[in-house]
Amino acid sequence: MFTTIHGLQTYYQEQGSGPALLLLHGFPLDHRMWQDQIDYFKTTHRVIAPDLRGLGQSDPHKDLITLDHLADELLLLLDQLQVEKAVLAGFSMGGYVAFSLMRKAPQRFAGLVLANTRPDADPLEGQINRMKMAASLLEKGTHAAADSMIPKLLTEETLASRPSLAEELNQQILDMDALGLVHATLAMAFRKDSTELLAEIEVPTLVIAGEKDTITTPELMRTMASQLPQAEYVQIEGAAHLTTRENPQAFNQHLEQFLNRIAL
Numbered sequence: 001m002f003t004t005i006h007g008l009q010t011y012y013q014e015q016g017s018g019p020a021l022l023l024l025h026g027f028p029l030d031h032r033m034w035q036d037q038i039d040y041f042k043t044t045h046r047v048i049a050p051d052l053r054g055l056g057q058s059d060p061h062k063d064l065i066t067l068d069h070l071a072d073e074l075l076l077l078l079d080q081l082q083v084e085k086a087v088l089a090g091f092s093m094g095g096y097v098a099f100s101l102m103r104k105a106p107q108r109f110a111g112l113v114l115a116n117t118r119p120d121a122d123p124l125e126g127q128i129n130r131m132k133m134a135a136s137l138l139e140k141g142t143h144a145a146a147d148s149m150i151p152k153l154l155t156e157e158t159l160a161s162r163p164s165l166a167e168e169l170n171q172q173i174l175d176m177d178a179l180g181l182v183h184a185t186l187a188m189a190f191r192k193d194s195t196e197l198l199a200e201i202e203v204p205t206l207v208i209a210g211e212k213d214t215i216t217t218p219e220l221m222r223t224m225a226s227q228l229p230q231a232e233y234v235q236i237e238g239a240a241h242l243t244t245r246e247n248p249q250a251f252n253q254h255l256e257q258f259l260n261r262i263a264l
């Protein structure tokens, strides 16, 4: 489905009815990274999975954007869909946006899922690497992001045993708008540090890590869980960064147990 936000075409998937579950995807991906969760939870929930600005089928902005800007757009989307309160799940970059939403409008969310994400800002070296990535995207196009991210999204075992999954993700990234990827990259480079926010997050929170995730390691995610007042930490064995696709059964099981405990 498409809607217009700030004059720009914005895509979102909406399936099912019941308590709202808002799913925010990671970089350089779109709502399709949640397909296994959309299919599973649409029987019990109203699942809303947008493509963040400039990614997937959502038009890029002509100016630079921030993650706070993405959060403002999502609040407008919830208003348009007349969703007063939702459970919020953010994966990696979607988690960074989730922190911004928890800062701006905590009353809109009854529970929080933080999957393969981190609260801190980029150190200088990380910012420099993002700027190099933005330059490569402009110079070489979307395959700069595909080549650098695919080996980190899945384990070596999954890359070898499920080549069709790797190819599907590769194609999705190649089809992205290069400018949209540049904007998202720069928005992440200059994101706020959310470490101090953690102690203020009062809703039940589920932290989901991948045992073999090298981007947001289990160690880092366990530390984040310990700083959240009401968090449960779970780890998906044998999965790297993209836990939603690498082991959807385990991911859905943890999410289902969590959702069963949230009253909306």
Ligand code: MLT
Binding pocket: 025, 026, 027, 028, 091, 092, 093, 094, 188, 215
């Ligand atoms: C993501 O999966 O969204 C990215 O790996 C996040 C990041 O690069 O910090």
